[in-house]
Amino acid sequence: MEDNAALNNTKLFEIAWEVCNQVGGIYTVIxxxxxxxxxxxxxxxxxLVGPYFEEQAAAHFDPATDYSTPIGKAVLxxxxxxFDVHYGKWIVSGRPNVVLFNPYSVYDKLGEIKHFLYQDYHISIPDGDELLDxxxxxxxxxxxxxxxxCNNGFCGTNTIAHFHEWMAGIPIPGIRKSNLNVKVVFTTHAxxxxxxxxxxxxEFYDHLPFYNWEQEANKFNVRPIAEIERASAHGAxxxxxxSEVTARECVYLLxxxxxxxxxxxLNIQRFEVLHEMQNQHVQIKDRIHEFVMGHFFQSYSFDLDKTLYFFTSGRYEYQNKGYDLTLEALARLNWKMQQAGSDMTVVSFFITKRPFYSFNPEVLQSRAQIExxxxVAEEIKEQVGKRLYNKVxxxxxxxxxxxxxxxxxxxxxLKLRRNVQSWKTNSLPKVVTHSLVDDAKDEILNFLRTSNLVNHRHDKVKIVYHPDFIATTNPLFRMDYTQxxxxxxxxxxxxxxxxxxxTPLECLASGVPSVTSNLAGFGDxxxxxxxxxxxxxxxxxDRTDGNFHRTAEELANMLFDFVNMTRRERIALRYRCEEASMHFDWSNLGKYYDDAYKLALER
Known part of the structure; x- marks a missing residue:
């Protein structure tokens, strides 16, 4: 696809549920x-083609004023x-053309739509499922x-329609059945x-060849989605x-x-700060220090210059995301650091999304009290500064x-003394920052209770479990996730x-080392x-052998080696991270998409 003439004569449509509609990872891809x-x-x-939801569109979509283009005329x-269809620009870098369809505008035809999906393609969509509707x-x-x-001559030139994920895949069998002059590419992201x-x-990967997709789809009550995925994959x-990892499951499940x-x-340029990287790390680390002081120092203190911040984040899937393995490795790391007499402290953050009532009042109160x-310390500083200058x-x-x-x-x-005394406490620092809806059944908390990794003074590894995603509006951190x-x-x-x-790729682009597994597409x-x-x-x-304890020990040793690095070694590693991230810029990885489009045109 390096041939510009071929590019000029081809129209590319990318269709995804997450165009102008931020839901998950595909939004970042697109x-x-x-x-x-x-x-x-x-x-x-x-x-780009996506769904129109008014609240999301208000922030992401700029309506067109010129409808003279072929797409504009089609929209009119x-x-x-x-049809309630909108044409304009997506307010992101590059300002691409977008066409957005309001799903609710054809709800009066839903019965008919579902009837033909079943009659023509054996896709059975039940009533009452909001997302499927x-x-x-x-x-x-x-x-x-x-x-x-196509009926108006637009598809006379090469036209490629690239559908992402099952939410966008339903049109594929219909496009093929009507024999439209459109080359269809379908990508399943999972x-x-x-x-x-x-x-x-x-032992999911070991059992892959032996699953019966229909039985399993019925068992988990996801039959309609499995049918859409299969129809999309076979129709493209x-x-x-x-990734090669996901390709294996496609063979057997689709x-x-x-x-x-x-x-x-990723668009690596968006992350790049080059020589500013270390300065930014230090500035933001100081703001994390503020949270840690408020959270821990009311009970006891430790040397922040000898403190490392680890984190894991993502959807709450205790085993899939490796939270179980991370916790086991951190418990082992705690023991290894104690045995070695390490003077370092590790604070490990778990950032995920769980049902909660509110922030833990004691956590918020501690944050307010240290402020x-x-x-008062600032008042004293100002008073001493003026009086010292006058006196000398x-x-x-x-x-x-x-x-x-x-x-x-x-x-x-007196004011300082009262503030410090009301802030200090003999109780242990909280593990979780919020009041969870189902505290007793939370797997992360239950592991920490069982292993007694609950922020004792003697623990070298401290845990902060934050069951909500980090944003600038968050009173505990006051920064966004990338910061x-x-x-x-x-x-x-x-x-x-x-x-x-x-997540590990975003770390890399921010100059932060990370650990992942060879069962993740990125790791593979x-x-x-x-x-x-x-x-x-x-x-x-390596997680391919399914031996949990061997893998936990391997991870714990990796973490222990990282803790024992010198500050100079960690800074050098940060620079090598950011340098390596350029490999994953779309300017390099876009060639894989070009190959797929070339193959589609040939077929």
Whole structure:
């Protein structure tokens, strides 16, 4: 696809549920890829198609004023036929053209839509499932859109429609049945059935060849989605997925071997700070220090200059995301550091999403109280500064350094003493920052209770479990997630099931080393393509043999080695991380998409 003439004569549509609609990882894939795609294809040959939801569109979508283009005319025609369809620009880097369909606008046709899906393609969508209803309605409109384009001569040139994930895949069998002149590419970013199976079977990959997809889909009540995935995979001219790891499950669960692997990249330029990297790390680390002081120092203190911040984050899937393995390895690390007499402290954050009532009042109170202490300290600093300056400049005779304690008013001394005393406590620092809805059944908390890893003074590894995603509105951290990552020292993501895994890649782009597993698509790609990955801060643990305790020990040893690095070694590693991240820029990984499109045109 390096041939510009071929590009100029081809129109590319990417259809995804997460265009102008932030739900999960596919939003990052599509959004981050836009600038490099437009650079290659040109803004007039590239279009994104997604659902229209008013709240999301208000922040992400800029309506068009010019409808004179073929796509604009198609949108006007569909509007005249009663479809609620919107045309304009997505407000992201590159400003791509987007067409958005409101699923609710055809809800009066849902019964008919579902009838033909079952009659023609054996896709059975039940009544009353909100997501499936929206997906079916959206898919019907997208199919009608391509019908209109082809019936009006638009598809005379090469037209490629690239559908991402099952939520966008419903139009595929209809496009093929009508024999439209559209080359179809379908990418599954993960099979839903695979996700459910992996959550419930520790030996998922060993058992893959023996699953009966229909029985398992019925068992987990995901039959309609499995049918959509299979119809999309089999209907596409070119079937793709994001990693070799996911390709294996596609063979057995979807019944088709992917034609191409399309690894996920990032727009690395968005993360780049080059020489500023270490300065940014230090600045944000200081803000994490503020949280840690408020959270821990009311009970006891430790040396922040000898403290490392580890974190793990993502969807709450206790085994799939490797939270069970991370906890076991941290418990072993705690013991290893105690046995070695280490003077270091590790604070490990678990950032995920769980049902909660509110912030833990004691955690919020501690944060507020240390801020009171800080304000009084600032008042004292200002008062001492002014009085010290006046005293030394007006003193007669030889210079003598004054007694600073005499320069502080009694009321400020008393105020500071009262604030410190009301803040200090003899209870242990909280493990979880929020009041969870089902505290007694939470797997992370139950592990910590069983292993007694509950932030004792003598523990070298401290735990902060934050059951909500980090945002600037969060009163505990007051920063966004990407800033938080930059302030940490190591990310830990030893997934047992992860089709790709953006979290270690985001770490890499922020200059933060990370650990992942070779059962994650990203880890598998790194092992096969980057032989010096350890030296570049990409640590990969082997989870293929299913031996949990061996893997936990391997991970604990990795973490122990990291703790024992010197500060100079960690800084050098940060620079090598950010340098290595350029490999994953879309300017490099876009070639895999080009190969898939070339294959689609040939077919």
């Amino acid at each position: 959004r981050s890829k836009v600038p490099s795609v437009i650079k290659k294809w040109g803004v007039d040959n590239y279009f 025609e569909m509007q005249s036929r009663g 929206k997906v079916a309605a959206f898919g019907f409109q997208v199919k009608e859109f391509f019908h209109y384009l 099979t839903l059935l695979g996700r459910y199976l992996a959550m419930n079977d520790h 001219h070119v079937f793709t997925t994001v 019944g088709r071997t992917p034609d191409k692997i399309l690894p996920n990249g 009171d202490v800080h304000r 400049t007006t003193a007669s005779g030889s210079y003598a350094f004054p007694d600073l304690s005499e320069l502080v008013d009694d009321y400020l001394r 938080f990552v930059r302030g940490c020292h190591l990310g830990i993501f030893p997934s047992m099931y992860e089709p790709w895994g953006y 790609y790194v092992v096969n393509n980057l032989p010096q990955h350890d030296e570049q801060g990409m640590y990969i643990i």
